[in-house]
Amino acid sequence: MQHGRTAAVTGPNGMPDQWSYSAPSGAASNRKLSRRTIVLGSVGIGVVVVLVAALVAWLAWPHSAPIEHADAPEKGRPLLSDKPPTMILNAIDFDSLYPPGYTEFDYTKMNKDSGYTYDPDRDYKSTSEPPDCTASDDPLYAAELGLDTDDDPERYQDSKISRLMYPVDDPGGNKEDSKSFSLAVFPSKDPTSLDFARQWYERCKGAKVTTVVSKHGQVIETEVITIDFGTVAAPESAADDSFAMTKDGKERCNYYGLVRGMIVNVTCPPEQKDAGAQLFRKVVIGLQEV
Known part of the structure; x- marks a missing residue:
């Protein structure tokens, strides 16, 4: 028997059967699926069916996104700035x-001794350039x-x-x-x-922002800051x-x-x-x- 060649399956009249397949020489002409193959195939099909059903159910189920990731409603909604x-x-x-x-x-519960004192007699005036x-x-x-x-x-x-x-x-x-x-x-x-x-x-x-602090008409402090x-x-x-x-x-x-x-x-x-x-x-x- 030579490997690599194929043996054609013949029909009732001895001619090659066009509906059959050619199997390698030495292979059984009557191929049967083992019980293990059938079981594994059935399990695989069952898993696919379950996954597809789960996906369809998930897509159909209404989802509410977390508020920080939710989509903004359509534009053109009424302003809130003119509402109480x-x-x-x-x-x-x-x-x-x-x-x-x-x-x-x-x-x-705030510590009252914060070191800050309010002086109503102080006057603050700021100018800028x-x-x-x-x-x-x-x-x-x-x-x-x-x-x-x-x-x-x-x-x-x-x-x-x-x-x-x-x-x-x-x-x-x-x-x-x-x-x-x-x-x-x-x-x-x-x-x-x-x-x-x-x-x-x-x-x-x-x-440059200059703040002049005065008290009773007398300048007691001047501060200059730069806005950045x-x-x-x-x-x-x-x-x-x-x-x-x-x-x-x-x-x-x-x-x-x-x-x-x-x-x-x-x-x-x-x-x-x-x-x-x-x-x-x-x-x-x-x-x-x-």
């Missing part, structure tokens, strides 16, 4: 958004304090949405190494873009517009996002930027879904 803050406060449980290990600041680059000229500072709006004080000037968070073991923020998170939500002067703030930081970058703030891209979120602040060329954990006419601001310790970014995303999505 209670509309937002009733829709979002801000207390549930605290980073792990943090709680709301408790001023009653170029002009209009002092802290009170900062458009975001003015917006957060409600200085650039004529809205009813009940809306956001006296009913601010803000949180200050400290570690649960130091709610008063007394320890030297205690680091805080902060959150603020307030109306934007421009409901469509944060360019008004970017342009101010760009124009005032490198500005800038803006870079903020962590990805569902905000309509956003940026992160820089100081001395270094990115800070200080994020601003515009959502339906409202500005979200989150600050956090430098070593906890991931937690700060997550908090930022959660609040942005919360406002998109109000």
